[in-house]
Each structure stands twice: as structure tokens, then as C-alpha cells.
Amino acid sequence: SQTIHQWPATLVQPVGSPLSLECTVEGTSNPNLYWYRQAAGRGLQLLFYSVGIGQISSEVPQNLSASRPQDRQFILSSKKLLLSDSGFYLCAWMGQNYGYTFGSGTRLTVV
Amino acid sequence: QKEVEQDPGPLSVPEGAIVSLNCTYSNSAFQYFMWYRQYSRKGPELLMYTYSSGNKEDGRFTAQVDKSSKYISLFIRDSQPSDSATYLCAMTLTGGYQKVTFGTGTKLQVIP
Numbered sequence: 001s002q003t004i005h006q007w008p009a010t011l012v013q014p015v016g017s018p019l020s021l022e023c024t025v026e027g028t029s030n031p032n033l034y035w036y037r038q039a040a041g042r043g044l045q046l047l048f049y050s051v052g053i054g055q056i057s058s059e060v061p062q063n064l065s066a067s068r069p070q071d072r073q074f075i076l077s078s079k080k081l082l083l084s085d086s087g088f089y090l091c092a093w094m095g096q097n098y099g100y101t102f103g104s105g106t107r108l109t110v111v
Numbered sequence: 112q113k114e115v116e117q118d119p120g121p122l123s124v125p126e127g128a129i130v131s132l133n134c135t136y137s138n139s140a141f142q143y144f145m146w147y148r149q150y151s152r153k154g155p156e157l158l159m160y161t162y163s164s165g166n167k168e169d170g171r172f173t174a175q176v177d178k179s180s181k182y183i184s185l186f187i188r189d190s191q192p193s194d195s196a197t198y199l200c201a202m203t204l205t206g207g208y209q210k211v212t213f214g215t216g217t218k219l220q221v222i223p
Binding site for chain 2: 006041046049059090092099100101102103104105
């Protein structure tokens with residue numbers, strides 16, 4: 001069965017510090033991978049998606065970037081965090097039924 | 112106007128009640144409709160998905176899609192305290208890796 005791992009679960013980072021969140025998928029090959037951010041009252045916002053190694057599409061221009069160095073690995077990064085980057089970050093992959101399987105999320109607080 | 116509108120709640124019901132959760136949308140091109148359940152501090156999990164109009168039932172859950180009215184519903188029968196969560200509707204165009212558009216979620220509390 002397919003599983004998705006995301007870490008860390010929580011993170012408190014100072015403004016201006018770098019960020020790296022990692023997501024890995026098991027049990028499937030060549031998955032479509034996604035990074036979402038969830039903010040209170042604003043729903044889920046798609047940040048990036050990837051259909052293959054090295055292929056990244058950005059949905060929202062911002063302070064973040066994404067990379068896919070391996071087939072089942074998806075990384076979200078920032079060189080300098082802003083207060084507005086705080087939120088709940090979710091990695092997901094899409095199955096054949098167009099439904100997502102989400103990771104457990106990373107709660108990021110920028111202070 | 113948002114593409115998908117969902118009442119944020121919170122919705123409080125007694126255990127055993129029938130719960131109705133709803134979303135309206137504006138884009139008539141949406142073909143796939145989904146409901147996710149999200150417990151506090153967890154990632155959403157897919158509950159149900161339907162294609163085009165009609166009903167789909169899975170245990171105590173029934174999803175309905177009315178494309179003519181651009182309205183989707185999730186019914187929960189015999190609600191349980193374990194159903195307490197935020198429910199998000201979602202929808203997408205047909206095919207491939209299309210972007211999924213989510214509602215903001217309705218928070219449900221089932222009181223024992």
C-alpha cells in the first residue's frame with residue numbers, strides 16, 4: 001500500500017532563517033506530488049506540484065521553492081522565512097481516482 | 112466570488128443525528144467531487160469521491176452531486192463523536208493532474 005511520510009511535525013523558526021521540509025512516498029512510482037499550505041479560515045492553497053523528477057510547477061509566486069531530486073521525494077524550501085510563511089504545510093500525492101493522500105503535515109511557526 | 116463556497120460552521124449536533132454538509136461552486140466545468148475529513152492537527156483524508164451528478168453511498172456516508180444547481184452535499188447518518196472533525200469539499204476538472212479546488216471546510220462537533 002502507498003504511504004506518505006512528512007517531517008518534521010512541528011517547527012518554530014525565526015524570521016530570516018532557511019527552511020527545508022521533506023516528503024517521501026512509498027509504494028508507488030512516478031507519483032504526482034503536491035505541496036499545500038493551510039491557513040486558518042483560508043482553506044488549502046496549492047503551492048507547487050510535480051509530475052516527475054526535476055519538474056516543478058509553481059501556483060503562487062512567493063518566498064518558497066520546491067525541488068524533486070528523486071522520484072518519490074519532494075522538498076519545500078525557503079532561503080529566508082517571513083512571518084507570513086507560518087501555516088500548516090501538507091504534502092500529497094494523487095491517486096488514480098483524483099483523490100489526494102496527504103501526509104500528516106508540518107506546523108510551521110515563524111517568530 | 113470564491114470558486115467554492117462552504118459554510119465554516121461550527122456545526123454542533125447530538126450523537127445519532129443526521130448531518131448535512133454542503134458546498135456550492137461556480138465553475139460548471141468541475142467533474143470530480145470529493146469530500147475530505149480532517150481531524151485536528153492532522154492531514155485531510157479522502158472520504159468519498161464522485162464523478163459528475165448523482166449519489167454515492169459508503170456505510171453511514173452519502174455524497175450527492177447536483178451539477179445543474181452546482182451544489183454538492185455529504186450526509187452522515189447516525190453521527191458519532193468520532194465524526195467530529197472538519198469536512199472539506201473539493202472538486203477538479205477531468206483528467207490528469209488537474210489542480211483541485213478546496214472549500215474552506217466545515218467544522219463538525221458531535222456531542223455524546
